[in-house]
Amino acid sequence: KQEVTQIPAALSVPEGENLVLNCSFTDSAIYNLQWFRQDPGKGLTSLLLIQSSQREQTSGRLNASLDKSSGRSTLYIAASQPGDSATYLCAVGTGNQFYFGTGTSLTVIP
Amino acid sequence: GAVVSQHPSRVICKSGTSVKIECRSLDFQATTMFWYRQFPKQSLMLMATSNEGSKATYEQGVEKDKFLINHASLTLSTLTVTSAHPEDSSFYICSAFLGPGNTEAFFGQGTRLTVV
Numbered sequence A: 001k002q003e004v005t006q007i008p009a010a011l012s013v014p015e016g017e018n019l020v021l022n023c024s025f026t027d028s029a030i031y032n033l034q035w036f037r038q039d040p041g042k043g044l045t046s047l048l049l050i051q052s053s054q055r056e057q058t059s060g061r062l063n064a065s066l067d068k069s070s071g072r073s074t075l076y077i078a079a080s081q082p083g084d085s086a087t088y089l090c091a092v093g094t095g096n097q098f099y100f101g102t103g104t105s106l107t108v109i110p
Numbered sequence B: 001g002a003v004v005s006q007h008p009s010r011v012i013c014k015s016g017t018s019v020k021i022e023c024r025s026l027d028f029q030a031t032t033m034f035w036y037r038q039f040p041k042q043s044l045m046l047m048a049t050s051n052e053g054s055k056a057t058y059e060q061g062v063e064k065d066k067f068l069i070n071h072a073s074l075t076l077s078t079l080t081v082t083s084a085h086p087e088d089s090s091f092y093i094c095s096a097f098l099g100p101g102n103t104e105a106f107f108g109q110g111t112r113l114t115v116v
Helices: none
Strands: A004-007 A010-014 A019-025 A032-038 A044-051 A056-059 A062-067 A072-077 A086-093 A098-100 A104-109 B004-007 B010-013 B019-025 B032-038 B044-051 B067-073 B076-081 B090-099 B102-107 B111-115
Touching (some): A004 A086, A010 A019, A019 A104, A044 A056, A044 B102, A072 A086, B010 B019, B019 B032, B019 B090, B032 B076, B076 B090
Parallel strands (some): B010 B111
Antiparallel strands (some): A004 A019, A019 A072, A032 A044, A056 A062, A086 A098, B067 B076, B090 B102
């Protein structure tokens, strides 16, 4: 069974700092990997989707990378803003379901 | 982009009653929808896979008689929590893929269920 781990569990940074969130998974046989943002008490907002054949995806200040062979993905956030404060979840897709990590709670201090 | 709408967003019910949560795909047809549950400080866990026109597939440890799933149309799946207990209090969220071969998931807004 796929196990997904996210490190760190919580992160607090000053505004403007660049940061990296980590996601690791145990089974490299994946279809894709998706990064989500979850605000308190809310649903999930999809940030980036990386197909298994891709190495990275970029959207604005966000860049996600995927190293399938080593079972790792990173989410890079450039020039962080207070509005980026949320929990970030990575999810590994097997084609018919997703396995989620426990998330990284990010706080960006103004 | 594709939208998945979930209703209600919050519900409080008394112990022993049943609660129905709806998940709709607004601008696409979803032959398969997924129901997840999230406890505080924990990750989302898949409860069941809902298939239009057939019985849902439940994950190990999920009681099918307690969590009734109906996927009667290509745009609607419902989750009914029957005889709810306080330990069923959780955040429930549904998701759907755009279609066959498309593995990007879109999620509903989630439902916060509190059983008192």
